[in-house]
Amino acid sequence: xxxPASRLTPSSDFTFDSDRVAAFLRTLxxxxxxxxxxxxxxxxxGDALDAIxxxxxxxxxxxxxxxxxxxxxxxxxEAQLRAAVASAEVRNGAILxxxxxxxxxxxxxxxxxxxxxxxxxxxxxxxxxFIGRNVREVLPPALAEVIMDALERASQTDEPxxxxxxxxIGESRTFEARIVQAGADRxxxxxRDVTESRRASELNRDLARRLIARQEIERKRIARELHxxxxxxxxxxxxxxxxxxxxxxxxxxxxxxxALGMKAQELGSDVHHMSYALHPSxxxxxxxxxxxxxxxxxxxxxxxxxxxxxxxxxxxxxxxNVSLCLYRxxxxxxxxxxxxxxxxxxxxxxxxxxxxxxxxxxxSGVGFNPSDRRSAGLGLASMRExxxxxxxxxxxxxxxxxxxxxxxxxxxxxxxxxxxxPSVLSA
Amino acid sequence: xxxxxxxxIHLSEDGLVIVRIRDGAxxxxxxxxTNLATAVAATAGTRRPLLVDIRxxxxxxxxxxxxxxxxxxxxxxxxxxxxxxxxxxxxMMGNVYLRIARPGISTRLFTDERRALEWLIxxxx
Numbered sequence: 001x002x003x004p005a006s007r008l009t010p011s012s013d014f015t016f017d018s019d020r021v022a023a024f025l026r027t028l029x030x031x032x033x034x035x036x037x038x039x040x041x042x043x044x045x046g047d048a049l050d051a052i053x054x055x056x057x058x059x060x061x062x063x064x065x066x067x068x069x070x071x072x073x074x075x076x077x078e079a080q081l082r083a084a085v086a087s088a089e090v091r092n093g094a095i096l097x098x099x100x101x102x103x104x105x106x107x108x109x110x111x112x113x114x115x116x117x118x119x120x121x122x123x124x125x126x127x128x129x130f131i132g133r134n135v136r137e138v139l140p141p142a143l144a145e146v147i148m149d150a151l152e153r154a155s156q157t158d159e160p161x162x163x164x165x166x167x168x169i170g171e172s173r174t175f176e177a178r179i180v181q182a183g184a185d186r187x188x189x190x191x192r193d194v195t196e197s198r199r200a201s202e203l204n205r206d207l208a209r210r211l212i213a214r215q216e217i218e219r220k221r222i223a224r225e226l227h228x229x230x231x232x233x234x235x236x237x238x239x240x241x242x243x244x245x246x247x248x249x250x251x252x253x254x255x256x257x258x259a260l261g262m263k264a265q266e267l268g269s270d271v272h273h274m275s276y277a278l279h280p281s282x283x284x285x286x287x288x289x290x291x292x293x294x295x296x297x298x299x300x301x302x303x304x305x306x307x308x309x310x311x312x313x314x315x316x317x318x319x320x321n322v323s324l325c326l327y328r329x330x331x332x333x334x335x336x337x338x339x340x341x342x343x344x345x346x347x348x349x350x351x352x353x354x355x356x357x358x359x360x361x362x363x364s365g366v367g368f369n370p371s372d373r374r375s376a377g378l379g380l381a382s383m384r385e386x387x388x389x390x391x392x393x394x395x396x397x398x399x400x401x402x403x404x405x406x407x408x409x410x411x412x413x414x415x416x417x418x419x420x421x422p423s424v425l426s427a
Numbered sequence: 428x429x430x431x432x433x434x435x436i437h438l439s440e441d442g443l444v445i446v447r448i449r450d451g452a453x454x455x456x457x458x459x460x461t462n463l464a465t466a467v468a469a470t471a472g473t474r475r476p477l478l479v480d481i482r483x484x485x486x487x488x489x490x491x492x493x494x495x496x497x498x499x500x501x502x503x504x505x506x507x508x509x510x511x512x513x514x515x516x517x518x519m520m521g522n523v524y525l526r527i528a529r530p531g532i533s534t535r536l537f538t539d540e541r542r543a544l545e546w547l548i549x550x551x552x
Contacts, residue, residue, distance in 0.1 A: 046515065046516035046517055047514065047516065051515040054519050054520060058489075065490060
């Protein structure tokens with residue numbers, strides 16, 4: 001049996017020239033030291049040393065190649081990222097230049113971190129006096145508390161919190177701030193000067209208020225004319241007819257005169273109803289609940305409806321403007337029920353709490369699509385105007401085949417709308 | 428028959444594309460692109476078997492090796508026979524190509540050209 005060690009004895013295939021081996025080892029050491037561009041020498045012999053050299057060259061070459069490809073990919077990715085960032089910066093810059101709004105980046109504790117103002121004159125105070133400072137150090141105390149509350153609420157929801165407030169910048173100006181979350185512990189407040197649009201709205205509202213008031217005065221005048229003059233003259237006419245009927249001898253003529261008297265009586269009754277519809281005097285004398293009750297009763301009788309009425313916690317004295325507004329809306333809504341709903345059933349309710357008075361008129365008729373402009377007649381527009389004048393809210397819940405519900409809320413004290421404090425409007 | 432700086436390329440009567448790397452030729456990435464494009468042109472638009480004779484060629488750099496085994500090889504050829512020298516270095520060069528480049532078509536090493544051609548002929552369509 002051969003000595004195992006003899007198998008380790010190099011054969012002639014593994015006998016190499018010493019200079020060649022030395023060159024091989026030198027290059028190998030250099031490559032091991034990091035000179036990866038070098039390659040081990042390969043002779044024309046194509047022997048085992050050349051095979052080993054080739055294998056090592058390939059491995060080092062593959063390593064360099066993989067590194068180069070990874071570097072290329074990384075550079076390409078970085079270039080794309082830089083391009084995307086540059087593009088985003090250009091786009092954001094353009095957006096910022098185009099937006100007239102003020103923007104403030106704030107911490108949840110109310111500290112101003114950054115801002116954008118196309119026109120620095122829009123700022124309440126210069127930037128160096130508010131960046132790094134807290135809202136409470138910068139804004140008037142009452143407003144600061146409203147903003148702090150809004151920041152806290154905005155940090156707990158994904159929805160924007162909207163705050164409207166006045167600030168004395170030259171003259172008193174009205175701003176609307178929309179506050180949203182903008183990353184960890186940060187909030188973005190986009191502030192728009194809404195002074196002009198609010199003034200325009202106020203002017204519109206004032207105009208509507210005056211138009212409605214003028215319309216009511218005119219209605220009242222006509223109602224008085226009908227009641228005090230036409231109605232009385234019809235009554236006198238009726239008495240005259242009765243008197244004549246009592247004097248004629250012909251039975252036939254007497255019957256005809258009595259029939260004429262009945263018609264005059266009906267005419268008087270119609271004029272009376274018309275007078276009441278034009279100006280519900282009960283509203284002034286007996287109050288909102290009694291007037292609405294009478295309205296529902298009359299609608300049931302005259303329009304062949306079955307209108308139920310409920311009321312809760314209505315004070316004996318309600319502001320006349322509010323009473324009239326609610327009465328007119330109920331009147332118009334019941335008119336619509338009779339004309340369009342194709343049902344005879346309706347329900348009217350009115351209720352009051354510490355903040356507002358609410359009216360609801362509901363029917364289970366054919367309904368309609370509120371977003372369909374063809375459905376938006378003058379009656380609904382008039383309702384909206386009346387409610388807007390009193391800073392109330394009107395909601396129409398309706399759908400084809402699902403009935404109609406008109407809900408109105410008028411804030412108490414709405415007859416003095418100019419004294420509204422800074423407020424959180426919506427979430 | 429087409430000559431490039433580092434190879435002689437032609438379509439054989441058997442319908443095989445034959446690429447012979449010139450004696451002692453070192454192929455850069457550009458040479459590899461030229462040679463492969465010329466070999467593709469030799470197919471005349473039909474996928475064919477390919478014989479590459481690297482018996483006397485210098486070793487390939489990684490860039491050239493990867494180019495030779497890329498998508499073009501798969502799209503234009505059916506099988507690859509690599510003709511290598513019978514010595515340890517030749518076998519190593521062939522095996523390294525197979526192991527590292529991993530071409531996406533049937534590939535075998537040969538030291539005998541006749542057997543290589545016989546094998547390739549089986550891969551004709």
